[in-house]
Amino acid sequence: MTIKRPRTIQIFLPTGDPSGIRIAEQTTSIIRLIEVPRSEMADFVKMPESKQVGLYFLVSGDNKDELYIGQSGEVGSRLMQHYKDPKKEWEHALVLVSLTNNLTQTHVLYLESLSIEKAKDCQRYDLSNDNSGQKPHTPIPLKADCDEMHSIGSLLLATLGYPIFEPLTESSPSKAEQVFICNRAGLKARAIYTNEGMVVLKGSSAPMLTKRKTEQRFFDKRDALLAKGIISSDGERFEFERDYLFQTPSGASMFLLLATSNGWQDWKTEQGVTLHEFQERTIDSVITQEA
Template sequence: MLVSLTNNLTQIHELYLESLSIEKARQCQRYELLNGNGGQKPHTPIPLKADCDEIHEIGSLLLATLGYPLFEPLTDQPPTQTEQVFVCNRASVKAKGIYTNEGMVVLKGSTAPYVTKRKTDKRMVEIREKLLSKGVISLSGSHIVFERDYLFKTPSGASGFLLLGSSNGWVDWKTEQGISLHEYEGRTLSLAER
């Protein structure tokens, strides 16, 4: 909810802001939208549009500051040079991810076997079924494929999901040069302390 202290928001402001919010939330794909419509984007004069864009930007910043990054993308698209891409290439898994302050983002196009020969964690299978029904992943032969970037709260949660069992994500996620996430983060911290 956005409120104007000067009571100068019109119906055009409201419709434009609603439409813009739905559009940005869909682009970010952080959450499943339950809206029945896409909002109405009325003809908006350029000065009014600029006001609405600024209001939305401030609202987005405030929401993110309060811990609700509704309109923030999971990663930079494409990943910037400051974002280190990690790979999990174990047991026929071919996945790429980026570690952020929110967790591990498994990138679109990552694949993993649908079933494994090892003991399967029932909870991971349930999560897979849920993500299949939401369209986050799809089946391609005997593998799952990520159809979009997806955030897991922990690196181990991400690698466990891919491997369908327990996993130490701090060890299983590595740079292309073979440096584990644990080692990489340790090096980054030691450089920051200097």
């Protein structure tokens, strides 16, 4: 998890196209992250960074939620192998290199293993790696450097829209997060509203069928999460096997109800305060304190 404090991040567009290659750096760090759309691979291999030792992430899926993590002594050549392999489905590569070109094979082997471990812990992406990487013997000073690189890399990834190593909810005991419940139509669901959307918590459950008027798209979404193992079913109910992020409160409640819903009204605190009312009170409280 990236420590939250003020940072300055620079994003450079070498072609001027915001949907093309993007290069992100923290102004006080030597770590550089390059986002390469698959269609721009020819341009990337011309860049000097493609000849460097590097760590890379391949992202695919309709929701950009499928991930492969790898490393190479010459990252451009390795990505070209992935590019030419018709069985490898990916749309974006994210390449982590050093501005001073001082990464070694030991650095990236350690970073690969650490990244796979952290990505599994966060459970945001479906990881396609068959193993956990090769964790080499790493001297304490080198390990400290790698941990710092991973922290900066995590920040840069999240800045570009890939929060691979960011927990869905706050894990700090000093910051208690408000839990909202939805118990309509046999639901037993708990969730937390974050700046990314609504996180439905592990253990939340709902009936597999509904008597309400519904659409096929709700069943399609449910079946997709069943296939991925994010939810499980006993035939009558389905249950979340891990925390899962929905982009909106309504998206979360509609998924559970298998029908249309206004999540701002259907998610409530245990005291019956709707999410809309809770947010309104929070804003009013801040305005009052500042007055």
